[in-house]
Amino acid sequence: MALLQVQLQFYRLLHFSGCHEMKPSSHLAGLLVSWLSISCLALQTPDQQRLLVNEVEIVSKLSDALHLILMDICAAHNMSVFVSTRYREQLPLEQQHIVEQVLERVLSFDSNAALPIVMDTLLHSDMRLNIRLLVFFVQDAQQLATAALHNTRGDARYKFNNLIVLLTTTDDAQEQQAQMSQIFDFLLHRRYNVNALLLLVDPQLATLDAYTFWPYRSQQSCLSTQPVRVSLRNAQFNDLYPHKLHNLHGCPLSAVAWHVPPYMEVYPQSDEAIKEIAGFDAEILKVLASRLNFSLVLMRNEPPDLIGGETFWNGTMTGAYLMLSEHRANITIGFTACQPARSKYLASTQPYNQLEFVLVVHGAQSYSSYEIMLMPFNTNVWLLLVAMVGLRLLCRLRGWQLISPLHIGWLYSLFLFRICYESSVFMFVQNRPMRPLPESLEQALELDYSLVVPHRTYHVVQHMPSLLSRTTILPGKPVNMFDQLLAMPADRQRRTAIISTQHYFRYYLATTATGERLDDPHLVQVKEKFRNSMVCMHFPPSFYMTGVFNQMLFNMRCSGITQHISDRTKWSRLNPMHSSTSQTNVLDHDKSMSFIYTAFFCLLLVEALTIVVFALELLSQRWPRGWLSSIFRQL
Structure with a gap:
């Protein structure tokens, strides 16, 4: 030996x-x-001679294959490589010698291209963005799981390319197939990675073959981990690591949906299985299903009446996000905000849409007809006018006679006041002014408005301490907040604002086919928007489809498809032929008649006052010695 x-x-x-x-x-x-x-x-002996020749042949073949992959492909694409040295603890001594010879030969090849290679037992997280290829030398799936146990899996949108060298200890083809299938199953369901190339090395037969797997190659082989042979002859990078997720061939992906119109409408709305979805996010999901060729399996939230769910910084989750974290579903979409806590524990796309949150307040209250009569002059002008009349009466009581210039000035002043008053009243009646409403959040706070939000949109004020004391969370769906505002007492309605999106508000205005709410004066949108919010799609942690969905959503947003769907959904419920001219004319006529009636009542009041004064003066002349006569003599 x-x-x-x-x-x-x-x-x-x-x-x-x-x-x-x-x-x-x-x-x-x-x-x-x-x-x-x-x-x-x-x-x-002949067996020992054959073992020696096989080892040399294996070293030669494996060295050539690794040279092709590392030097000719990785170096050409500027890909850094990590080689796990865990094989020194796992492989038998003879196979360790084979690996050492192969690595020594590969690293000793003369090459004009510089290839950064890191050799260590562990790939540290601070280097994960600099490494593109992971190389493992193992005998079975268990050794691969041990070698990759503490290595980072990469980001959900950034997946490593795996190169596994399987030094098999058996020449049974079925057992070799089972070993490779176990390795691919580990990569798919434990590492959530489909970018894998396996080099099967048989020391006894001195053979080397390359394999990969296609989890979505046909509708009959969804999530398949069966090895598929790959040719290394004149291979390029896309031949060894092809795109496997751009056509799912009708394989199913499960999506959690809940009823939150207009973003996601679920039918039927009972506890039965979901048969159809509609709305803005539903249209986007259908476009993705069509482009990527996958079938949708719709699932209800748990519990079914919960809208979305919550994700906390300690990793606690509820609702759809808990289902994703437990890998019971693949996708959730439907007004799901991009939040750091969710991105920490779940995979998520980049924002695919921007929502504008606005303040919705009770409509402006119109001035009464009597207020309009006092509206042309402010308080100071009215005080000046009263002071002038009082001064004039004092002069009359004292018997003082105004000189001609002052008397003319007095007459001109009265004429000027009358012209200004009549023109202002005419403009007020013509323009129908309303009481001022806030035009921004700052003005609403200055006017002592309180804020109400549904639980679904509470996150927009959650990190604004100055607003938390003024904010109240109301139960129910976001689109039902408007009816709750109108049901409040009148004094509270006037000083309450709803934090909502434009989609929610427009959907509320268009909930009836007759359009009776289209010109509803009870609710109006504040001019300036409250803030912006981003929405994302969420997936299980490190889900391998995240990058594909993210690229598709990015392309849809850049090409305007997302905006087109948003606009189409936004206005589809509003009847463009609806006209409210007759209603507006009736409203204008009623307000004009109301002011005419008020002016007529004031005229009657003045006439009645004149008749009373005339009657009192007549009585004073009948009893010249009475107190009434003395008063009129003084006047």
Whole structure:
């Protein structure tokens, strides 16, 4: 046995020296090694000779394959490589020697391209964005699981390319297929990665074959982990690591849905199985299903009446997000906000849409007809007018006569006041002014407005401490908040604002086919938006489809498809032929008649006051010695 080990070392040295250019002084050493190797080979049994030849052939084939992958492909694409050295603890001594020889030969090849290679037992997380290829030398799936246990899996949108060298210990083809299938199953369901190339090395037969797997190759082989042979001859990167997720061939993906119109409408709305979905996010999901060719399996939230769910920084989740974290569903979409806590524990796409949150307040209250009569002049002008009248009466009581210029000025002042008053009243009646409403959040706070939000949109004020004391969470769906506002007492309605999106508000206005709410004066939208919010799609942790969905959503947003769906859904419920001209005319007529009636009542009041004064003066003349007569004499 010791002689065999010496012979192996000599033969390895001979084979390795033949791959490099030797100097003349080294020819003698090479001949000596050759003579010793041939002498040792003659002393071995046929089985030992075959084992020696197979090992050398395996080293040569595996070195050539790794040279093709690492030097010709990875270096050409500027891909850094991580080689796990866990094989030193897992492989038998003979296979360790094979791996060491292969790595020594590959790293010793002359190459013009620089290839960064990291060799360690563990890939640290701070290097994960710099590494593109992971190389493992294993005997079975258990060794691969141990070697990859503490290695980072990469980001959900950034997946490593795996190169697994399987040094099998059996020549049974079925057992080899089972071993490869177990490795691919580990990568798919434990590492959530489909970018894998496996080099099957059979030391007994001195063969090397390359395999990969296609989890969505046909509708009959969904989530398949069966090995598929790959040719290494003149292979390029896309031949070894092809795109496997751009056509799912009708395989199912499960999506959690809940009723949150207009973003997601679920039918039927009972506890039965979901048969149809509609709405803005539903249209986007259908487009993705059509482009990626997968079938949708719709699932209800748990519990069914819960809208979405919550994700906390300690990893606690509820609702749909808990289902994703437990891998009971693949997708959730439906007004799901992009939040750091969710991105920490779940895979999520980049924002595919931006929502504008606005303030919705009770409509402006119109001025009464009597207020309009006092509206042309502010308080100071009215005080000035009263002071002038009082001064004039004082002059009359004292018997003071105004000189002509002052008297003319008095008459002109009265004329000016009258013209201004009549023109202002005319403008008020013509324009129908309303009481001022806030135009921004700052003005609403200055006017002492309180805020109400549904639980679904509470996250928009959750990190605004200055608003938390003014904010109240109301139960129910976001679109039902408007009816709850109108049901409040009148004094509270006037000082309450709803935080909502434009989609919710427009959907509420269009909930009836007759359009009776289209010109509803009871609710109006504040001019300035409250804030913006981003929405994302969420997946299980490290889900391998995240990058594909993210790229598709990015393309849809850049091409305007997302905006088109948003606009189409936004206005589809509003009847463009609806006209409210007749209703507006009736409203204008009623307000105009109301002011005419008010002016008529004021005229009657003045006439009645005049008649009363005339009657009192007549009575004072009938009793000239009475107190009434003395008052009129003073006037």
